[in-house]
Amino acid sequence: xxxxxxxxxxxxxxxxxxxxxxxxxxxxxxxxxxxxxxxxxxxxxxxxxxxxxxxxxxxxxxxxxxxxxxxxxxxxxxxxxxxxxxxxxxxxxxxxxxxxxxxxxxxxxxxxxxxxxxxxxxxxxxxxxxxxxxxxxxxxxxxxxxxxxxxxxxxxxxxxxxxxxxxxxxxxxxxxxxxxxxxxxxxxxxxxxxxxxxxxxxxxxxxxxxxxxxxxxxxxxxxxxxxxxxxxxxxxxxxxxxxxxxxxxxxxxxxxxxxxxxxxxxxxxxxxxxxxxxxxxxxxxxxxxxxxxxxxxxxxxxxxxxxxxxxxxxxxxxxxxxxxxxxxxx
Amino acid sequence: xxxxxxxxxxxxxxxxxxxxxxxxxxxxxxxxxxxxxxxxxxxxxxxxxxxxxxxxxxxxxxxxxxxxxxxxxxxxxxxxxxxxxxxxxxxxxxxxxxxxxxxxxxxxxxxxxxxxxxxxxxxxxxxxxxxxxxxxxxxxxxxxxxxxxxxxxxxxxxxxxxxxxxxxxxxxxxxxxxxxxxxxxxxxxxxxxxxxxxxxxxxxxxxxxxxxxxxxxxxxxxxxxxxxxxxxxxxxxxxxxxxxxxxxxxxxxxxxxxxxxxxxxxxxxxxxxxxxxxxxxxxxxxxxxxxxxxxxxxxxxxxxxxxxxxxxxxxxxxxxxxxxxxxxxxxxxxxxxxxxxxxxxxxxxxxxxxxxxxxx
Numbered sequence: 001x002x003x004x005x006x007x008x009x010x011x012x013x014x015x016x017x018x019x020x021x022x023x024x025x026x027x028x029x030x031x032x033x034x035x036x037x038x039x040x041x042x043x044x045x046x047x048x049x050x051x052x053x054x055x056x057x058x059x060x061x062x063x064x065x066x067x068x069x070x071x072x073x074x075x076x077x078x079x080x081x082x083x084x085x086x087x088x089x090x091x092x093x094x095x096x097x098x099x100x101x102x103x104x105x106x107x108x109x110x111x112x113x114x115x116x117x118x119x120x121x122x123x124x125x126x127x128x129x130x131x132x133x134x135x136x137x138x139x140x141x142x143x144x145x146x147x148x149x150x151x152x153x154x155x156x157x158x159x160x161x162x163x164x165x166x167x168x169x170x171x172x173x174x175x176x177x178x179x180x181x182x183x184x185x186x187x188x189x190x191x192x193x194x195x196x197x198x199x200x201x202x203x204x205x206x207x208x209x210x211x212x213x214x215x216x217x218x219x220x221x222x223x224x225x226x227x228x229x230x231x232x233x234x235x236x237x238x239x240x241x242x243x244x245x246x247x248x249x250x251x252x253x254x255x256x257x258x259x260x261x262x263x264x265x266x267x268x269x270x271x272x273x274x275x276x277x278x279x280x281x282x283x284x285x286x287x288x289x290x291x292x293x294x295x296x297x298x299x300x301x302x303x304x305x306x307x308x309x310x311x312x313x314x315x316x317x318x319x320x321x322x323x324x325x326x327x328x329x330x
Numbered sequence: 331x332x333x334x335x336x337x338x339x340x341x342x343x344x345x346x347x348x349x350x351x352x353x354x355x356x357x358x359x360x361x362x363x364x365x366x367x368x369x370x371x372x373x374x375x376x377x378x379x380x381x382x383x384x385x386x387x388x389x390x391x392x393x394x395x396x397x398x399x400x401x402x403x404x405x406x407x408x409x410x411x412x413x414x415x416x417x418x419x420x421x422x423x424x425x426x427x428x429x430x431x432x433x434x435x436x437x438x439x440x441x442x443x444x445x446x447x448x449x450x451x452x453x454x455x456x457x458x459x460x461x462x463x464x465x466x467x468x469x470x471x472x473x474x475x476x477x478x479x480x481x482x483x484x485x486x487x488x489x490x491x492x493x494x495x496x497x498x499x500x501x502x503x504x505x506x507x508x509x510x511x512x513x514x515x516x517x518x519x520x521x522x523x524x525x526x527x528x529x530x531x532x533x534x535x536x537x538x539x540x541x542x543x544x545x546x547x548x549x550x551x552x553x554x555x556x557x558x559x560x561x562x563x564x565x566x567x568x569x570x571x572x573x574x575x576x577x578x579x580x581x582x583x584x585x586x587x588x589x590x591x592x593x594x595x596x597x598x599x600x601x602x603x604x605x606x607x608x609x610x611x612x613x614x615x616x617x618x619x620x621x622x623x624x625x626x627x628x629x630x631x632x633x634x635x636x637x638x639x640x641x642x643x644x645x646x647x648x649x650x651x652x653x654x655x656x657x658x659x660x661x662x663x664x665x666x667x668x669x670x671x672x673x674x675x676x677x678x679x680x681x682x683x684x685x686x687x688x689x690x
Contacts, residue, residue, distance in 0.1 A: 030480065056480050062510055067469055067503035074418075074473020077458060080480070082473075094499075101463050102470070108665045110459050111449035115668065147666050170668040199671050246673035 002191065009189040012182040014156035015045045015121075018163040019083065021193050023053050029167060030075065032059040033068060033085030033121075042087055043123055043182055069095030069120065073102045076116040081167055089124035089176065090133035096141075103172040104147030118172045119163070124152075125217045125267050126314055127180035129307040136304060137216070137268040142174045143245035143277070149173040150245040151198060154219035156187040158242060161196030168195060178217035185220070199243050201251040207235035210324050211255040213278055214265040215241040218315055222265050225320035234328060244274045249281050256282055260291035261327045265315055270298040292330035295323045339540045342564055343554040347612050349620030356563040362627060368409060368558055369622060370636060372401040372615045375425040377640040378434055379589075381648060382441060386593040390652065394441045396589030397424040399522055399556075402614030403583040405429065406561035407518060410569050411488055416478075417457040418471040418489040420464075422520070426490070430454040434647030435654070442651060445665070465495035468504035468517065475513035475578075486572035487515040488565075494525025496542060497533050508578035509547030516568040517580045520555060522587035523609075527600040543580035555583030556614025586612065659685045 009017065023029045031049055033041070037060040040047030050058040061068050065086060072082040086092045092099075099120060107115040126135030142150045151166055151173050153159035159177065166173040196202075204219070205226055214222045219240050226236040237255050241247070256262050262282055264275040279294040297315045305313050346352055358364060375397055385391035397404065404425025411417060417430055427437060431453025440447025440460065448459035458474070461467035471489030478485050495501050496519050508515050519539045523530045536542060543550025553564045561583060568579035586609035590597045597606075622628035663670065663678050670678060 059476075062503070062507055064499070064503040064506070066499055067472075067507055070466060070469020070500065070504075071473035071476060071507065074458075074470035074475070075477050076473070077456065077470065078416075078474055078477030080477050097463060097466060098469060102461070102466060106459075107667070109445060109448055111445050111665050112668075113449050113451065113455060114458070199673070246671040249673065 004192070005188055005190050007188050008186040009156045010183045010186050011153065011156045011159045011177065012043050012045050014160040014189050015163055015177060016047060017189060017191050018160045018167075019046060019049060020052065021191065022164060022167045023049060023057065025193060026081065028079055029081045029083065030057045030059065031083045031085070032061050032072065034061060034063055034087050036060060036085050041085060043179065045121070045177070046085065065091050065094035066098055069098035070102065072118045072120070073098060073106065073116055076103075076118050077106065077114045081117045083119045083121060083167060086120065086122040088130075088134045088136070089122040089138060090136040092120070092122050095120070099142070099148070099172070099174070100145050104145050107171065108147060115170055116172045117170045119166045119175050120172065121175045121177060123179040123182070124176040125178045125180050126304055126310045127217065129310070132306060135307075135310065137266075137299070139174070139176055139216075139244055140268060140273045143274050147172070148245065149198060149243060150176065151243050152176045152178065152216040153242065154178060154181065154216055154240050155185065156189050158196060158202065158240070160189050160191075161194060162198065162242060164193065165195035165198045169198060173198075176216065180217045181220060199246055199248055201248045202240040202242050203237065203251065203255070204240050205236065205238040207237040207259065209234045209236065209259060210261040210263060210327060211237045211239060211252070211259045212263050212265060212320070212324070213239050213241060213252060215244055216267065218265045218267050221315060221317045222320055224317045225324065228317065228321055229324055234324060236324065241274075241278075247277065247281070249285070252278060252282065253286050256286045257289045260289055262290070262294045263297060263320065263323045263327060264294065265297045265320055267299050267314060269301045270296060271301045273298060292327040295327050297323045337541070337544045339538050339544075339550050339552055341552040342560040343557050344559040345557045345617055345621060347617065349617040349624060355559050358562055358566070359559055364409060365558070365618070365622070366627065368405045368562075369615075369618050369628075371405045371408065371425060371428055372618065373636055374640045374643065375401045375404065375428055376615060377637070377644050378424060378428070378437070381644045382438060383593060385438070385648065391438065391441055392443045393592050393594045395421050395592045397422055399586050399588035399609070400520060401425045402558050402618070403518065403520055403555040403561050403585060406558060406565050407488055407490070410562060410565035412485070413454070414485050415569070416474050416485065416487045417454065418467045418474065418487060419458065419460055420467060420490050420492060420495065421460045421462055422492070423460075423490050430457060434644060435650040438647060438651040439654060444654070444656065446657065465491050465498035465500040467491070468495070468501045471515050471517070472504045472507045472511075472513055475508065475515040476511065478514050479511065484573045485514065486569050488518060488569070489515060490518050490520055492525060493519060493521040493523065493530050493533055493539060494528065495519070496539050502542070502546075505543060505546035505548060505578070505580055512575070512577040514572040514575065515578045516565065516572055517578065518565075519580065519582045521582050521584050524587045524591070524597075524601070526591040526595060538582055540580060540582035546580070548578050548580050550580045550582070552582045552584060555585035556612050556617060558614060558618045585614070588613070
């Protein structure tokens with residue numbers, strides 16, 4: 001695997017680069033999941049790992065998601081750092097009990113005697129014309145669970161740096177990869193093993209008129225909307241939340257103190273979404289800074305439609321532009 | 331049609347209900363020291379058990395799951411395991427835990443609502459804490475065993491699960507993985523006939539739980555869980571096999587839950603006094619005591635001294651337990667992550683301010 005700056009790297013390739021780097025530099029890192037070894041993963045995120053590090057550290061598991069989640073807990077208590085793949089987020093639910101009741105609680109239960117440095121990776125979100133159950137974005141389920149980190153990259157560079165940080169973090173991380181962005185954009189990635197910080201928002205663009213708060217796949221449409229609005233003379237501050245739990249409220253509050261307006265954009269359905277937590281935090285702590293109500297642009301409170309209608313479900317650029325125009329008008 | 335494979339489930343028993351040998355005893359019957367240590371552990375566990383139930387009844391302990399009926403299999407597990415092996419328990423393994431070196435005080439702390447009961451296991455720091463959600467620990471056991479296999483160590487894992495737990499996917503997925511990956515793990519399904527009120531007959535149509543091993547490609551072995559010699563022999567063999575890289579074993583230890591499910595349960599609602607009386611006739615602790623008597627290794631004076639010693643040890647632990655101050659309320663967030671995230675800092679300060687004076 002080439003070191004140094006690599007051009008034209010996709011998000012899924014960045015994931016692969018980070019896995020290679022960390023497996024090479026830390027013998028405790030192991031990778032497990034369905035079809036991840038010989039096949040290299042259904043999205044090829046783990047391609048080449050088995051050839052380089054062998055079956056002992058790159059494990060094709062039986063087809064049992066609960067087992068993948070729970071086996072990782074046992075491995076972690078032995079000092080391994082498992083990176084477990086769920087093939088799609090829609091299949092993670094079989095592993096919920098192990099993640100919620102054990103991975104998230106082992107450190108607390110043993111007062112730090114044992115802990116779970118696990119990364120649970122899952123491709124998430126819609127937009128690739130996949131079958132039912134293959135387009136879920138239920139990050140809020142995990143954001144609600146104490147003891148878990150929920151990290152969502154939105155570019156190749158952040159996928160690389162945040163995955164390294166997640167693997168090195170001594171506590172469990174749900175790492176959700178927006179599969180709509182897996183191959184949608186490319187970037188240069190410095191393959192130097194440098195992690196990015198967790199628990200920190202990334203301000204992608206500075207602006208004065210409104211703060212656009214988003215993460216994961218919607219970062220793409222949000223940036224496009226900010227471009228359009230710039231032509232209309234509206235400058236948007238675009239924040240990629242990246243770690244949706246625990247939340248970096250400080251960055252969000254500082255930005256809203258400056259702009260006085262906020263629009264939250266996420267693909268997941270609205271009811272009980274992470275956007276609701278952010279909106280509530282802004283209402284509690286930035287009320288006097290706000291010049292307009294906080295507005296959300298989200299998926300609808302329904303089941304993700306089969307793919308002929310998925311575009312109608314996903315937040316579109318014009319939805320974001322419209323929401324900004326609405327808050328600017330006030 | 332021709333028969334593709336033939337499967338069998340072994341079953342082992344050496345002592346009758348009165349402690350009389352039914353057969354030549356295994357070699358370990360010559361190890362007097364081990365047998366006496368086993369009997370002492372069974373009595374200690376039983377003494378601990380009745381005391382904690384009394385503490386619960388008098389409001390000095392939380393809901394507690396009695397170990398009554400599990401003393402023999404638990405002791406056999408604890409003795410067969412090496413210090414370097416890893417134990418993955420469920421919540422009725424007190425007889426193993428005393429032998430793993432847990433203090434009686436810590437065992438009380440756990441049931442007495444204090445996380446520190448699972449914290450300072452200096453004699454077995456790699457052992458997993460008690461798992462409450464049924465059978466979930468089986469997945470952890472194969473994870474630990476995978477780590478041992480990856481590193482090529484000669485160690486093994488023992489995982490306990492109840493008969494009810496063998497109905498769960500966690501158990502079935504885990505024995506399946508243990509077979510597929512030849513993992514150094516011994517599953518002990520402690521069949522005490524009851525999952526709270528649900529009898530063993532409603533858990534599975536299979537004649538034995540041991541035979542579930544066959545579908546996973548493991549040897550399955552049924553054993554009389556109240557027969558110390560049988561249980562110890564089967565465990566010694568399975569552990570040796572696991573440590574030697576020969577793979578996993580499922581042992582079904584047949585016993586009977588002589589107490590209620592927990593102190594919150596009333597077993598008279600679903601089982602008869604006659605059933606319970608018959609089960610007491612098979613009590614493994616009494617059975618081993620009879621055998622010791624028959625072999626001139628035990629007498630009334632020794633029994634009296636042992637009972638007094640166990641009582642003293644338990645009473646001392648109760649004193650320590652009751653004298654242990656609760657953790658400060660801020661401890662509820664201090665062990666969630668290695669480093670407290672800023673998002674939680676304000677909540678910690680709120681707790682500290684609300685319970686000022688309780689800060690550590």
